[in-house]
Amino acid sequence: MTKANGNGAVPVRESQRRSMQQHAEGPAAMLAIGTANPTGLVIPQDQFADDIFRMTKTDHLTQLKEKMKRICQKTGIEKRYFHVNEESIGANPEFLDRKLPSLDARIDMVATAVPKLAQSAATKAIAEWGRPATDITHLVFSTYSACQAPSFDLQLATLLGLRPTVSRTILSLNGCYGGGRALHLAKQLAENNHGARVLVACAELTLVCFGAPDGSNLIGTALFGDGAGAVIVGAGPFSEGERPLFEMVSATQTTIPRTEHVLGMQVSRAGVDFHLGIQVPTLIGQNVKQCLIDTFGTDAPCSDWNDLFWAVHPGGRQILDNIDTVLKLEPGKLASSRHVLREYGNMSGATIVFVLDELRRRRKEAGGDNPLLPEWGAMLAFGPGITIEAMVLRAPPLHE
Numbered sequence: 357m358t359k360a361n362g363n364g365a366v367p368v369r370e371s372q373r374r375s376m377q378q379h380a381e382g383p384a385a386m387l388a389i390g391t392a393n394p395t396g397l398v399i400p401q402d403q404f405a406d407d408i409f410r411m412t413k414t415d416h417l418t419q420l421k422e423k424m425k426r427i428c429q430k431t432g433i434e435k436r437y438f439h440v441n442e443e444s445i446g447a448n449p450e451f452l453d454r455k456l457p458s459l460d461a462r463i464d465m466v467a468t469a470v471p472k473l474a475q476s477a478a479t480k481a482i483a484e485w486g487r488p489a490t491d492i493t494h495l496v497f498s499t500y501s502a503c504q505a506p507s508f509d510l511q512l513a514t515l516l517g518l519r520p521t522v523s524r525t526i527l528s529l530n531g532c533y534g535g536g537r538a539l540h541l542a543k544q545l546a547e548n549n550h551g552a553r554v555l556v557a558c559a560e561l562t563l564v565c566f567g568a569p570d571g572s573n574l575i576g577t578a579l580f581g582d583g584a585g586a587v588i589v590g591a592g593p594f595s596e597g598e599r600p601l602f603e604m605v606s607a608t609q610t611t612i613p614r615t616e617h618v619l620g621m622q623v624s625r626a627g628v629d630f631h632l633g634i635q636v637p638t639l640i641g642q643n644v645k646q647c648l649i650d651t652f653g654t655d656a657p658c659s660d661w662n663d664l665f666w667a668v669h670p671g672g673r674q675i676l677d678n679i680d681t682v683l684k685l686e687p688g689k690l691a692s693s694r695h696v697l698r699e700y701g702n703m704s705g706a707t708i709v710f711v712l713d714e715l716r717r718r719r720k721e722a723g724g725d726n727p728l729l730p731e732w733g734a735m736l737a738f739g740p741g742i743t744i745e746a747m748v749l750r751a752p753p754l755h756e
């Protein structure tokens with residue numbers, strides 16, 4: 357028990373003191389970013405309908421193929437990267453028939469491919485960070501491919517040579533908000549553990565969802581691609597050489613009520629089934645402003661959202677268009693998101709890391725200290741729930 361001392365003050369318990377010292381100085385920040393894509397197969401979007409119907413032996417479904425062509429033209433995507441290729445599809449004919457069990461074969465393939473892709477992205481982030489991988493204290497791994505334990509987080513820790521004491525968390529099936537959720541969690545871990553350095557890794561392979569085109573999967577098949585992103589997150593004090601790219605000032609998670617049925621994923625004997633409701637872009641457009649007001653609080657720049665820089669998950673072209681409209685954004689405000697959508701498609705949870713990487717590249721090109729560049733920004737990611745992860749960002753001037 358702790359007793360009052362002579363002058364009436366209550367001494368702090370040793371455990372309390374330790375816990376108080378555990379808090380970091382200032383908000384967490386992203387310190388380095390890395391991305392990677394599989395090198396096996398790159399499909400230009402204007403060729404995608406022909407390729408996918410040929411590869412899945414469904415060329416006879418002419419109406420469906422025409423619809424796929426119409427959708428592909430409207431996606432704002434130019435190309436996508438995939439781990440699967442004609443050979444691996446040919447070797448696993450059960451992938452093309454949802455009535456046949458194929459989960460085991462898919463799990464076998466992602467078991468090595470997902471951690472390897474995450475390793476490529478993480479190695480780049482660690483190299484940019486400049487400190488040894490053994491200085492990483494926490495790992496948060498997000499993916500929709502995890503169906504095993506121990507899982508990809510342990511495999512990645514081993515591949516990177518992290519310490520056995522690294523504190524691991526795996527986030528599964530968070531879909532497109534997985535990257536936002538992992539960054540939000542990393543912020544809380546870094547701010548509440550003095551000296552913590554958190555590796556966020558997101559790796560997504562469509563292999564677990566992939567199937568022959570049918571009436572229910574056309575939109576997903578036209579939009580999604582494979583990729584991995586990694587971010588090192590830490591809070592002050594910063595060591596020499598560490599430089600905050602984006603401070604993570606505040607964050608919220610919002611679930612749009614009664615939308616559970618609109619967007620979802622489910623593990624089945626035939627892999628991971630997914631459902632993307634036609635209302636998704638409208639629902640996100642209707643709810644995004646309130647969500648931002650809640651995240652910014654009294655600092656919300658309600659009069660003009662153009663005062664901010666933007667890192668928005670490009671879930672689909674229509675989602676970006678609706679956000680542009682409701683927030684009255686000037687052309688170019690979502691340029692980093694549209695660039696990533698164009699070059700890679702929707703890589704689910706990993707996509708937001710690509711957007712952040714592109715954003716910092718563009719800001720650097722424009723001259724990091726350019727006073728015309730907004731200092732404050734917003735990050736948004738959406739996924740099943742419908743869940744919206746939002747974060748207020750600050751890009752510190754280079755000389756700070």
Ligand SMILES: CCCCCCCCCCCCCCCCCC(=O)SCCNC(=O)CCNC(=O)[C@H](O)C(C)(C)COP(=O)(O)OP(=O)(O)OC[C@H]1O[C@@H](n2cnc3c(N)ncnc32)[C@H](O)[C@@H]1OP(=O)(O)O
Nearest residue numbers: 430531532562565576577580633634636671672673674739
């Ligand atoms: C080797 C290759 C391997 C490939 C593998 C690929 C595997 C897939 C893997 C999937 C992974 C799934 C992960 C799921 C994760 C959760 C997703 C998220 O969290 S978050 C975010 C998820 N992202 C989204 O939710 C996508 C947001 N949507 C969009 O951005 C746009 O709607 C658009 C770009 C798709 C079309 O542009 P838009 O201006 O709307 O153009 P139009 O109005 O002209 O429509 C064209 C045609 O499309 C129709 N149609 C439209 N929507 C739907 C639908 N949902 N439903 C059905 N149909 C739909 C529409 O009726 C029309 O048909 P028709 O009259 O011609 O017959």
